[in-house]
Amino acid sequence: xxxxLDVAGLTVAYGGIVAIRGVDMHVDQGELVALxxxxxxxxxxTLKALAGMLTPASGSxxxxxxxxxxxxxxRLVRRGVAxxxxxxxxxxxxxxxxxxxxxxxxxxxxxxxxxxxxxxxGLFPRLEERRAQTAGTLSGGEQQMLAIGRAMMCRPRLLxxxxxxxxxxxxxxxxxxxxxxxxxxxxxxxxxxxxxxxLALQAAARGYVMESGVITLTDSSAALLGSExxxxxxxxx
Amino acid sequence: MDIFLQQLINGLTLGSxxxxxxxGYTMVYGIIQLINFAHGEVVMVGAMVALTVxxxxxxxxxMPPFLILTAGVLCAVPVCMILGYLLERVAYRPLRGAxxxxxxxxxxxxxxxxxxxxxxxxSRNPRSFPQIVANPVFDIGGASISAVQIAIMLISLAMMAxxxxxxYRTRLGMAMRATSENPAVAGLMGIDxxxxxxxxxxxxxxxxxxxxVMVGTYYGIAHYKMGALLGMKAFSAAVLxxxxxxxxxxxxxxxxxxxEALGTGYIGDATDLCNVEWLSTALAxxxxxxxxxxxxxxxxxxxxxFVVLIIVLVFRxxxxxxxxxxxxx
Numbered sequence: 001x002x003x004x005l006d007v008a009g010l011t012v013a014y015g016g017i018v019a020i021r022g023v024d025m026h027v028d029q030g031e032l033v034a035l036x037x038x039x040x041x042x043x044x045x046t047l048k049a050l051a052g053m054l055t056p057a058s059g060s061x062x063x064x065x066x067x068x069x070x071x072x073x074x075r076l077v078r079r080g081v082a083x084x085x086x087x088x089x090x091x092x093x094x095x096x097x098x099x100x101x102x103x104x105x106x107x108x109x110x111x112x113x114x115x116x117x118x119x120x121x122g123l124f125p126r127l128e129e130r131r132a133q134t135a136g137t138l139s140g141g142e143q144q145m146l147a148i149g150r151a152m153m154c155r156p157r158l159l160x161x162x163x164x165x166x167x168x169x170x171x172x173x174x175x176x177x178x179x180x181x182x183x184x185x186x187x188x189x190x191x192x193x194x195x196x197x198x199l200a201l202q203a204a205a206r207g208y209v210m211e212s213g214v215i216t217l218t219d220s221s222a223a224l225l226g227s228e229x230x231x232x233x234x235x236x237x
Numbered sequence: 238m239d240i241f242l243q244q245l246i247n248g249l250t251l252g253s254x255x256x257x258x259x260x261g262y263t264m265v266y267g268i269i270q271l272i273n274f275a276h277g278e279v280v281m282v283g284a285m286v287a288l289t290v291x292x293x294x295x296x297x298x299x300m301p302p303f304l305i306l307t308a309g310v311l312c313a314v315p316v317c318m319i320l321g322y323l324l325e326r327v328a329y330r331p332l333r334g335a336x337x338x339x340x341x342x343x344x345x346x347x348x349x350x351x352x353x354x355x356x357x358x359x360s361r362n363p364r365s366f367p368q369i370v371a372n373p374v375f376d377i378g379g380a381s382i383s384a385v386q387i388a389i390m391l392i393s394l395a396m397m398a399x400x401x402x403x404x405y406r407t408r409l410g411m412a413m414r415a416t417s418e419n420p421a422v423a424g425l426m427g428i429d430x431x432x433x434x435x436x437x438x439x440x441x442x443x444x445x446x447x448x449x450v451m452v453g454t455y456y457g458i459a460h461y462k463m464g465a466l467l468g469m470k471a472f473s474a475a476v477l478x479x480x481x482x483x484x485x486x487x488x489x490x491x492x493x494x495x496x497e498a499l500g501t502g503y504i505g506d507a508t509d510l511c512n513v514e515w516l517s518t519a520l521a522x523x524x525x526x527x528x529x530x531x532x533x534x535x536x537x538x539x540x541x542x543f544v545v546l547i548i549v550l551v552f553r554x555x556x557x558x559x560x561x562x563x564x565x566x
Binding site for chain 1: 412419421423430
């Protein structure tokens with residue numbers, strides 16, 4: 001399989017404080033990989049660095065065979081890297097429709113955009129009902145749908161999802177994960193960050209475990225779900 | 238003459254200019270939460286450049302007046318746009334990550350520098366705007382309205398409508414609104430935030446240049462310090478309407494202009510102690526002699542804007558149209 005994302009020795013620091021150190025990971029074309037860990041372990045920092053929102057102190061990020069370390073986010077989107085940020089980050093004062101249009105900001109193919117809009121509305125009929133409402137009036141779950149739908153509007157090859165289950169009711173979490181599975185089934189490569197380790201590992205084929213800014217464990221999801229270390233630390237058993 | 242109608246017309250004229258200038262403050266604030274105190278000076282530069290060009294062309298004679306005026310505008314607007322671009326690039330961008338106080342002080346510093354550069358170039362004497370086009374005055378319902386006043390209101394209105402269209406109906410406007418709400422996420426959408434910020438400054442400066450030409454033509458005078466007070470009032474208008482809010486800046490500007498004009502029109506009568514009955518015997522001699530004893534005259538004109546600002550902020554700190562959007566994030 002071809003490696004879509006290849007990260008080696010990635011280190012990111014805020015001021016003088018190192019948030020993640022020497023992270024090695026890779027995601028193959030078409031894979032769904034989970035990155036799990038406790039609050040503050042450095043998962044969000046990792047995703048932000050991958051999406052170009054933070055400049056790494058050292059290490060390298062290769063995407064689709066090209067070195068992209070230090071490339072800023074608005075350029076990475078054009079290469080097909082989309083991030084659904086933690087806390088969703090919808091534009092509260094823009095309408096649902098405008099949010100989705102923002103997702104397609106880099107595209108000019110009207111027909112393609114219209115088709116993708118239909119596809120997103122097909123995945124999330126609730127969004128179509130509320131297309132003229134401002135995003136700030138949506139519920140948390142609807143905002144998460146919107147954030148994912150918006151990311152899909154740029155036709156990403158690599159989708160980075162940061163805590164999509166955060167703060168959502170169980171039924172909504174289930175719905176969101178169904179959609180993530182559907183997106184993966186379409187062939188989009190996904191790196192999923194989650195605190196809800198069980199959910200993430202059930203969705204993903206492989207996983208990385210992060211602790212205090214370092215990758216401590218990596219294996220297939222089945223192996224991680226069975227591992228004593230993971231069960232005690234993250235599955236609450 | 239109908240004082241109320243007359244002052245309403247004067248107020249709406251001035252208010253239109255305030256509104257156009259206020260838009261420059263509010264747009265920049267909306268995008269990067271910076272109060273660009275140098276914006277008033279951009280307006281001044283617009284007036285000065287237009288005046289210089291118009292003066293030179295009028296002296297040479299041969300051109301039709303309307304063309305001369307257009308040429309003045311066509312020079313002032315690009316000069317101010319370049320100035321706006323340079324301001325952002327040289328003064329504010331290097332401080333993008335700095336604490337908010339740093340760019341604020343820089344803005345004040347830039348404003349002082351621009352004033353003094355203008356002083357060096359244009360001298361400290363007020364310059365009169367050459368009256369090259371006829372300015373007929375029309376009578377409506379007991380009040381008079383001049384062609385310049387009508388032109389100022391119509392041009393301002395057209396610019397406000399055009400700006401609203403750009404911000405709410407175009408792709409770039411959508412990018413501006415997204416950037417203003419969350420620059421980091423806007424970047425994730427593929428928006429080059431720096432370009433949006435530059436565009437905002439340039440657009441605001443273009444509006445400022447137009448305002449400069451209008452206010453110069455209206456008062457018939459331009460001065461290197463004219464941007465300071467005008468800028469403060471327009472800034473007050475932006476805060477009054479709810480800073481960061483386009484509609485608020487327009488409403489705030491018009492409201493401020495009207496309040497100022499009506500206040501100026503009535504304050505003399507309202508504070509004439511000879512009209513106060515229980516004082517009339519005490520002041521009889523003086524009132525008989527001069528006919529009035531006015532406490533606050535129309536020279537208090539500039540106070541109204543700020544009094545209104547303070548009153549509104551006491552009761553509505555976020556301004557008239559300023560809203561608190563629930564941040565569910």
